Amino acid sequence: MTVPSSLQQLIQALKVLPGVGPKSASRMAYHLLQRDQAGAANLAHAIEYAIRTLAHCRHCNTFTEAEVCEICLDDERSRRQLCVVEMPTDLLMIEQTLAYQGLYFVLMGRLSPLDGIGTKDIAFERLLERASDGEVEEVILATNFTVEGEATAHYLAETLRARGLKVSRIARGLPVGGELEHVDPSTLAQALVERRGL
Template identity: 65%
Template sequence: MKNPPSLDQLISALKVLPGVGPKSAQRMAYHLLQRDKAGAEKLARALDRALTQLTHCERCNTFSETTLCNVCADDKRRQDTLMVVEMPADLANIEQSQCYDGLYFVLMGRVSPMEGIGTNDIALAKLMARALDGTVEEVIVATNFTAEGEATAHVIGELLKDKGVKLTRIARGLPVGGELEYVDLGTLAQAVYERRGLTR
């Protein structure tokens, strides 16, 4: 028996989420429609609002509803250090660790040739402009310790080499293959405190 087209559309839409295959998407769709219509409506409204109201912060590239996000707008933060992370979830996790009081730049991805993501697919040009704006003295590379994160760190190191800014990399207090979003706060704080030079 064929599904109604609207149900097929919903299942197909849910499959765009990471880690969600056809069976999981189908279960989610059935649950939302049969057991939690209020939740489905809330999800639809939240997604619509996010799509219409969110943009990127002019300075750090994270999601924001205003020109500057709340971190970039905070004049009490150190203006001379810039921590580069892959995704907004990484920024949020570092903020929760309360180990860093500078500013950020969010790449919104990482170099991953296996996924067809090259250097032009993440915000490296915007990072360069931000890192070399005359106020930044240290760039802390806090990409994940995965093959893609290391490749991204290498690219950033090459781009900023000999450009007059101190370049450091967070220490390997994090497990190899680990992602910032899932690391406990104490380990994350230690990695930031023990950061090291990226180029030798």
């Protein structure tokens, strides 16, 4: 039996989501069509609406419905610090800590030469322009601690330092409440290297 083309198209569309393979996409498609058609219609409407109304903030590159996002418009935030993250979800996680009161810049990705992702595929030039506006004194690199995130941080640090900017990197180490016997060796080693005085 062949799968109807409209169903096959839905399955293919669902496969663009991260971590969703052919089987998961198929299960999702059948669930939406068989058990939750109203939810499927709502999902389609929400995606269409988001595509139509969201744009990138002129200053920090995150998603917003206005030309400039709320964080960039907030006069209470420090203009001297600029925290660089890979994705808007990373920005939201840092915001939840309530520990940072500066501004952000969202790259919308990370460098990954093996995947063909270079500086033209992330907002590299926009970051350089933003960081060199005369207000920013320190750029905090908060890319992920993956091979690609580390490579991105290294490349950005070299480029930003060459422009006379102070560059720092978020620390990594043991999670709060974590026990040493359950921590991987590289995390423990990094925690020792990045120890601080008390």
